[in-house]
Amino acid sequence: MEKFSDALAEGLKNFHFKNSDYNKLLSEALNDSDVKDFLNKNQDKISKEAVDVSAAAIYEFYNHKKNSSEFSKNYTPQLIVNNQRIEVAYIPNQRKVNADKKKAYESGFALLNMPSDIRKASLNDYDGTGRQEAFMAAVNFIQNYQPGGKFVPGLYLAGDFGVGKTYLLGAIANELYRQNIKSTLVHFPSFQVDIKNSIQDNKVMDQVNAIKDAQILMIDDIGADSISGWIRDEVLGVILQYRMQESLPTFFSSNFSMNELEKHLADNKNVTEPVKAARIMERIKFLSREVIVSGPNRRNKG
Numbered sequence: 001m002e003k004f005s006d007a008l009a010e011g012l013k014n015f016h017f018k019n020s021d022y023n024k025l026l027s028e029a030l031n032d033s034d035v036k037d038f039l040n041k042n043q044d045k046i047s048k049e050a051v052d053v054s055a056a057a058i059y060e061f062y063n064h065k066k067n068s069s070e071f072s073k074n075y076t077p078q079l080i081v082n083n084q085r086i087e088v089a090y091i092p093n094q095r096k097v098n099a100d101k102k103k104a105y106e107s108g109f110a111l112l113n114m115p116s117d118i119r120k121a122s123l124n125d126y127d128g129t130g131r132q133e134a135f136m137a138a139v140n141f142i143q144n145y146q147p148g149g150k151f152v153p154g155l156y157l158a159g160d161f162g163v164g165k166t167y168l169l170g171a172i173a174n175e176l177y178r179q180n181i182k183s184t185l186v187h188f189p190s191f192q193v194d195i196k197n198s199i200q201d202n203k204v205m206d207q208v209n210a211i212k213d214a215q216i217l218m219i220d221d222i223g224a225d226s227i228s229g230w231i232r233d234e235v236l237g238v239i240l241q242y243r244m245q246e247s248l249p250t251f252f253s254s255n256f257s258m259n260e261l262e263k264h265l266a267d268n269k270n271v272t273e274p275v276k277a278a279r280i281m282e283r284i285k286f287l288s289r290e291v292i293v294s295g296p297n298r299r300n301k302g
């Protein structure tokens with residue numbers, strides 16, 4: 001039986017390419033052992049009518065195989081049959097796969113003044129001792145939230161120092177990122193310092209705008225430091241008001257329960273401002289559901 005590669009070569013002789021370099025390389029390509037193997041293995045699947053398309057693919061395949069470029073370091077060309085025609089698929093090699101993974105990892109979500117090991121947090125190795133409820137609430141959010149869909153409140157994780165609140169926020173952000181949903185995690189005490197420092201160069205609004213319309217905003221450690229009335233009302237209040245209006249999910253973590261945070265927010269130097277604190281709490285309660293996180297202090301573990 002006549003070999004298919006020979007039959008194709010025969011067909012190609014009647015097919016005149018204008019460029020003779022192309023013809024030369026193509027006949028070289030038809031002698032390539034990978035090309036020959038491929039043609040002989042797939043002869044039943046390839047239409048002999050589509051010889052021009054197939055010839056172009058073989059040419060392209062061979063050309064890439066021969067040349068080493070930045071592209072060919074990352075991809076290995078492979079001949080495939082699609083719709084009875086020969087086509088070239090580019091298979092990313094391990095180097096490329098690894099580089100892509102690293103990139104996704106680095107850009108997975110935005111961290112403002114947060115420890116970068118949060119990026120490694122994962123729901124898969126989440127130890128649920130004492131925090132089953134927090135874990136379930138996290139999974140529920142991830143299942144229910146759809147960008148542009150109905151509003152789903154975030155979580156307000158309340159619990160002692162070291163129980164893994166920040167870790168859980170990172171794990172949620174990682175899981176969401178796998179679904180192309182991007183979170184912004186802000187360490188609130190550091191954010192307060194940044195805000196104070198940006199007053200003199202009139203950059204406060206830039207700082208506020210940078211986080212207020214994050215797809216998912218996670219405010220970590222709210223209430224850890226005393227908060228000035230101005231930051232409470234003009235910064236935090238503005239951010240939360242905007243997120244409420246736009247139905248943007250917002251998470252919080254705090255050493256305080258919601259009730260304790262309300263007292264903390266009312267405390268402005270020597271004055272007590274319960275009404276202003278209540279206004280902020282109303283927004284926090286709209287945006288999130290309180291979950292108490294307990295369990296062992298993870299920081300004491302080796």
Ligand code: ADP
Nearest residue numbers: 125126127160161162163164165166167298299
């Ligand atoms: P919190 O924010 O409640 O103070 P963290 O999230 O910072 O606590 O957790 C304290 C330490 O324990 C961190 O080093 C964190 O990486 C680790 N940790 C917390 N939860 C887990 C977990 N489920 N699995 C592995 N390590 C965890």
Ligand code: MG
Nearest residue numbers: 165166221253
């Ligand atoms: Mg924390």
